[in-house]
Amino acid sequence: MPKLIISGRGGCGKSTLVTLMAQRIEEQGKKVLVVDSDESNLGLGAMLGIEPGEKTLMDYLGGRPAVMDKLMAVIREGGDEKAELFPENSFLEDLPSDFVRWNGNKGFMQIGKIEHSHEGCACPMGAVTRDFLNQLNVNGEEWVLVDTEAGVEHFGRGIVEGADSVIMVVDPSNDAVLLSEKTAELTGEAGKSFGVVLNKVDHETKIILEDVLKKKNIPIQGFIPYSKTMARENLNGNMLDIKMVEGGIDEILNRVESHYQNK
Template sequence: MPKVLISGRGGCGKSTIVSLLARKLKNNGNRILVVDCDESNFGLNKILGIEKPKKTLMNNLGGKLAVRDKLLEIVQKDENHLNIFDVMSLDDLSNDYVTWDDNLGFLEIGKIEHSMEGCACPMGALSRDFLNHLTINENEWILVDTEAGIEHFGRGVLEGADFIIAIVDPSEDAILLANKAYKLSFENNKNFGVILNKIDDNLEEILKSKLDSNIAILGIINYSSDIAMLNLQGNSVESVSIGVLDDIITCIN
């Protein structure tokens, strides 16, 4: 089963679609871990409908300074990347930094907690190392919610992923990002596709015409005022049913 990295511009619907896919996969009898790699997003657990873990993964390892010190050691030794974890499975993950709702798990890599604390590079390095060492079995999925833009490509977070999805909403910026993400994924021999989100009949063909012709469109999700209201109220989307999700899952798997 795949590790799937979800990317896109801010506000395109990454967290919502991660949550919809996670709930659908769970209902289909799979075991899923949602990994929150966005250091600036604080509400994914609410959309997902699950409690926050006791700690972020970074805080469980001693905090940002501890991980930063590890990175400095790597630079001094002229090594390529962080190597904190051993090979591990979902069963090896501690309840200190993962919460579970039956077969749905949730983990946060790390968050910006204080002003002037510095860049988010330690979170990116930790995400990369964690995903590279996490193994999954039959009927297990990893869904990775990333920060806005493509910085996670530069940080190498995609290295441990099997499939990259870009969420494209009706904006020129989303199209430009998706086309760039496709090229970066191709460079790394990663499977890639897009989900068109918040779409109506007038927009679908325009978006398709602007995307690179080699990009696979995995599915189309129409704009939903019900989902918008759930997000505004800080409620979970677990009750939402969208038929195209099964087709998207089939394309990825």
């Protein structure tokens, strides 16, 4: 099954979608790995109900200095930051427990976090994410969901090249609509499939967004209605549950799965 990039503007609900999709995939008896590639997101583990591993993937690879040394060595040789940071042809069952934590068939890992002032940019984490996704193989009943940072920088860093599809979360805002056009363009340049999921919508905003996006030829994969219960539980740092929303997730998964199988 696919490796999915979950994209969108800040606060649109990327982590919420990832959490709900992961829960449903696990309930279907399939294996799912959630990859936190956002260097500033601290709450995804709580939403999933899984404590982060002892190390991030960056830590496991020796930390920022070791990763930067490898990247600079490649650049000095005339490369483009495509250093081989992770073992080739890795499978989910091969991933060390140092940086991956499993709860049943649902796994969680973090690429890396900004830990100190003046530490530097997140570029090395982007390189690590790109190499990890390129080297990771998934079997027929396995999914990988990548929660990204806000915006489109992951496209500039080439992270999308190791994925199969991009799903953008669109909340009821003009910024999200405008960003969906740019994200669709960048996804097309990368040769990947694209679709959006409407989030935090009521009946009225759902109709408005559907009309606007269809006029822009933006494919809609499904929607998640606004849930006061989910907002409250997230505010309190509690695990989210698919029962907090009415429908939507099955439709999204079915469309993604159908598209992937028909490639």
